[in-house]
Amino acid sequence: MKGAVCIVTPYARPEVNPTLVNLAEALAARFYRVDILGPDGDMRVSLPDGLTGIVAEHGPCNPMAPSPSGLRGRLVRRLRRTRRPRQLCASGYKAIIGVDPRGLEMAHRLNTHARLPLVYLSFEIMFDDELTPAERPLRAAERAACRDVQLTLVQDAGRAILLAEQTGLPREDMVLVPNAPLRTPLRETRxxxxxxxxxxxxxxxxxxxxxxxxxxxxxxxxxxxxxxxxxxxxxxxxxxxxxxxxxxxxxxxxxxxxxxxxxxxxxxxxxxxxxxxxxxxxxxxxxxxxxxxxxxxxxxxxxxxxxxxxxxxxxxxxxxxxxxxxxxxxxxxxxxxxxxxxxxxxxxxxxxxxxxxxxxxxxxxxxxxxDPAPGLAAFCDRLEALLAQEAA
CATH class of the missing domain: 3.40.50.2000 (Glycogen Phosphorylase B;)
Structure with missing residues (x-):
């Protein structure tokens, strides 16, 4: 096991997002554990192949033997209430990943003491000229977090340009990964x-x-x-x-x-x-x-x-x-x-x-x-290089 990463998402059902599923699978194949922290404070170890898994009441979440393909690793799943953000980020994680502005804001706050590499997964872009006064604090929090972001995933070149304009994130630190499922065998179905x-x-x-x-x-x-x-x-x-x-x-x-x-x-x-x-x-x-x-x-x-x-x-x-x-x-x-x-x-x-x-x-x-596979591989390569650089 190389380590673990924590993904912080504002969405209750991350499994419906193809990129999150793909990323969990790809990192599991590279022997990383992927913990997903949801909006209600519950943490789960990702189960990218949809298996039921094993519920563990206590103790660490350890990977089970991977499936023969080596791609869809079967991971023990644990659901629990997370009450100590400092310990959360300091307990063996190599990086913390925020999903969209709200997830990034939370990840940035959790990362205040751990100072892990901060990564941004962007699927929704905020535009300044559309924001209400009630929404501007979120934009300010996103921009503050972006000053510490070291790697960003976005879907295509057009959205990368817009994201850079709206957040100040450098384009050269963005990897393009379309939000689509990985290629899978299809059969006739009714x-x-x-x-x-x-x-x-x-x-x-x-x-x-x-x-x-x-x-x-x-x-x-x-x-x-x-x-x-x-x-x-x-x-x-x-x-x-x-x-x-x-x-x-x-x-x-x-x-x-x-x-x-x-x-x-x-x-x-x-x-x-x-x-x-x-x-x-x-x-x-x-x-x-x-x-x-x-x-x-x-x-x-x-x-x-x-x-x-x-x-x-x-x-x-x-x-x-x-x-x-x-x-x-x-x-x-x-x-x-x-x-x-x-x-x-x-x-x-x-x-x-x-x-x-x-x-x-x-x-x-x-x-x-x-097809997200080439971009996903490039993103994981960049993430591993970043973690290796931090460990050096």
Whole structure:
């Protein structure tokens, strides 16, 4: 065992982020333990392959024997309340990693006494001209932490430039890693059809994630009205949406063009979920609701995990006209973009007529632009070099 790293995330379910899963796997393969500290103060030793693991009430978290592939190491998982940040950061960790501004702020505070190498994983970018007075302290905390950051992960060159402009982080200390799943064997699957009773003649258009304003939810009713009968929007949510949203979507299901799939699935099942669809839906649009939903959405680039899954599974993608899709879909025939919701039915029909071509192009899009493996290896190399330098 070379040591351990601590990832501090503001999100309750880090396993839904492809990059966090990929990084845990990659570091486990290099014989690092990866502890993930969540927003509620609980710590868990990452379990990147989705196995149940062994719950340890006391004692250190030690790795079990790795799986034969050497990639998906099986790690003992422990959940406990963490009450002593100083001891947390001083107990054998080689580095502390903060996820997005809130995670970085917490990691920076925890690192006050340990002075470990500080690393930043950026998936959401704050833009100064959009921030409210209540949000500016977070921006100030992020910038203060960035003065101590030694290595940063971001998804693509465009987002790296924007992140550097907004935080002062040096571009040369950034490594580009698209937020997409690692390549995995895919097999024919009927997961969604079996779960929801969808007949073979319906074409499944999958939206993976929670419906929201930045997904153009207010446009869905008019959009679905333009869809030919054979196309069905399936919304797969990892958790319940609440009574108000359930009621709204329930009204949309009455059209016969929308179905809901609720509940989290184990990471090893995710490929079956995505691969059982026919098309992927990426309806991003900027809204003023939150600092994460404005320019951060406009410049989403390669930070969309759902688009990474769509492309890996060869799903033709129906996407809104964000800059990244307008640019990449010109180079790759992986999908179609729309300016108006009323265009979507026609675009689905056109893609379906040449489905094999668009599916192959979607896989080429993944192979040439979204495959995270090269960037992930480069990031881990840089991290190991940084830790070696600190140890010297």
């Amino acid at each position: 997961w969604l059809r079996s779960r929801l009773g969808i007949p073979d003649e319906r074409r499944i258009v999958l939206y993976a994630g929670s419906p929201s304003s930045w997904a153009g939810l207010h446009l869905w009713q008019d959009m679905l009205a333009t869809w030919p009968e054979e196309f069905l929007l399936v919304v797969h949510c990892r958790s319940g949406l609440g009574p108000r949203m359930d009621a709204h979507l329930g009204r949309l299901t009455e059209s016969g063009r929308l179905l809901l799939s609720h509940g989290p699935v184990p990471p090893e099942v995710l490929p079956q979920v995505f691969a059982s669809a026919d098309f992927g839906f990426a309806p991003y649009m900027a809204t003023p609701d939150d600092w994460t939903s404005g320019k951060n959405i406009t410049h989403i680039g390669f930070s969309s995990g759902k688009v990474g899954w769509y492309a890996l599974c060869g799903l033709p993608i129906l996407a809104s006209a964000l800059p990244v899709f307008s640019r990449e879909f010109t180079r790759y025939g992986c999908g179609r973009i729309y300016e108006q919701a009323c265009e979507t039915g026609r675009l689905l029909t056109e893609m379906d007529r040449d489905y094999a071509f668009h599916s192959q192009e979607s896989q080429r899009f993944y192979d040439e632009r979204l």
